[in-house]
Amino acid sequence: MSRTRLNLFIEHEHAKRLDELSTMKGLSKSSIVAAALASFLSPDSGDQREAAIAKRLDRLSRQLDKLERDQNILIETLALYVRYFLTVSTPVPETHQEAARAQGRARFEQFIEQLGRHLLRGRSLVKDVVEEIQPDQSQFFGLQENANAVSSTDGPGAPS
Template identity: 40%
Template structure:
């Protein structure tokens, strides 16, 4: 490293986007672009830079893991909800005779539209099923 007060000039080529980011960052911090570039290079070359990058990647992977666990939980809840509904519906709904089945099919579009409206209201206002199910519910395999 050069002695304090004595600096060595370098020339570097930057992509226009990187140059814009450097200029914007320096302006926001009221610092020179040279000082920002020097600090960035020093940080990149420091022995612990790799460890910092590894820690940042590890933190991000932990966040992704937690999100994936919540997603798996939510999908499990959705699948079980559908299975319970289908079993209940099949057990409690007798097959309709053909004239009634035709009338039911004719009414199905209207009923489905009502279902979609009700679902939209619930999603907009909450609470959602996900919010109603406690976080500590575990799947039987765990």
């Protein structure tokens, strides 16, 4: 394949990055520039870039929708809890107001400390609860094996 020689002027920063890339990849500068030029001049490169961007935007949109849904669930949960709490809690008599405030401050400090410890663990309370209430595969297999063992011993000739 014959090649045409070109003398090009590029910015100093681009030349520096081209040098670094050719050294790092072990390729010639000409081959890197040729690949970049082929990609730029390719008729589908624009379509491929557009498709890749559209795919990323779709993924980001789905993630944003999930975050919005989760946020709405969180807001509704908090609103329901506050309404329930305000409905069932009795007003504190005036004589006990100061003690109630002190107790509230102490409980709030405990809550903040517990929240900090929980966040440092990096786990989600919701995930912990879901994992506690959902059986894992071993529990399913154990039930199946037990059911098979019981049904094999309870055959038609088995004594009652």
